[in-house]
Amino acid sequence: GQNIDQPTEMTATEGAIVQINCTYQTSGFNGLFWYQQHAGEAPTFLSYNVLDGLEEKGRFSSFLSRSKGYSYLLLKELQMKDSASYLCAVRDNTNAGKSTFGDGTTLTVKP
Amino acid sequence: DGGITQSPKYLFRKEGQNVTLSCEQNLNHDAMYWYRQDPGQGLRLIYYSQIVNDFQKGDIAEGYSVSREKKESFPLTVTSAQKNPTAFYLCASSRTGTGGSGELFFGEGSRLTVL
Numbered sequence: 001g002q003n004i005d006q007p008t009e010m011t012a013t014e015g016a017i018v019q020i021n022c023t024y025q026t027s028g029f030n031g032l033f034w035y036q037q038h039a040g041e042a043p044t045f046l047s048y049n050v051l052d053g054l055e056e057k058g059r060f061s062s063f064l065s066r067s068k069g070y071s072y073l074l075l076k077e078l079q080m081k082d083s084a085s086y087l088c089a090v091r092d093n094t095n096a097g098k099s100t101f102g103d104g105t106t107l108t109v110k111p
Numbered sequence: 112d113g114g115i116t117q118s119p120k121y122l123f124r125k126e127g128q129n130v131t132l133s134c135e136q137n138l139n140h141d142a143m144y145w146y147r148q149d150p151g152q153g154l155r156l157i158y159y160s161q162i163v164n165d166f167q168k169g170d171i172a173e174g175y176s177v178s179r180e181k182k183e184s185f186p187l188t189v190t191s192a193q194k195n196p197t198a199f200y201l202c203a204s205s206r207t208g209t210g211g212s213g214e215l216f217f218g219e220g221s222r223l224t225v226l
Contacts, residue, residue, distance in 0.1 A: 033214055095161070
């Protein structure tokens with residue numbers, strides 16, 4: 001099975017940079033995803049890593065180290081609208097390719 | 112526009128009643144999923160289907176049932192056997208096979224409250 005850990009809450013200031021960490025233990029790995037979820041809404045896809053290294057997409061970047069079972073999501077130039085929950089999800093390597101989610105990190109951006 | 116449509120958005124149920132949540136997608140995705148989310152928690156997998164007329168139990172399937180008679184549709188029934196059904200239910204779909212990341216596309220969710 002999969003076990004995924006991420007901090008419950010984080011607070012940062014508008015314009016700053018924040019890093020949200022995710023560690024996982026898995027019996028099979030075929031990719032790590034980050035999703036953003038605003039309160040009361042559905043999650044939306046942010047990033048995907050399957051190989052080690054950094055993937056950059058605008059203000060958001062995601063890093064993966066498979067040997068360490070570690071990923072982080074980096075948010076730059078924080079805006080108030082970035083206040084949301086950020087979900088780390090690991091996909092297994094079975095034919096089903098199911099994703100297991102962490103409990104999410106609630107990020108609050110303050111002026 | 113392509114996407115996933117869930118209905119109803121809000122649903123109230125009396126104890127002992129079965130309710131069915133609808134999920135329809137026009138993304139031509141083979142795989143569909145049902146997740147449950149409780150306050151302050153992540154998503155837990157209820158059922159998933161990779162192909163029409165086939166589906167598998169996820170981590171918390173007890174008290175739920177599904178069908179997959181059409182590629183576009185994956186309804187979830189919350190039965191009276193589900194002891195704590197009040198939650199936010201999310202339907203998702205994804206592309207399978209090579210090419211792309213295979214990320215999940217979610218519907219807007221259905222919030223079920225048991226009275």
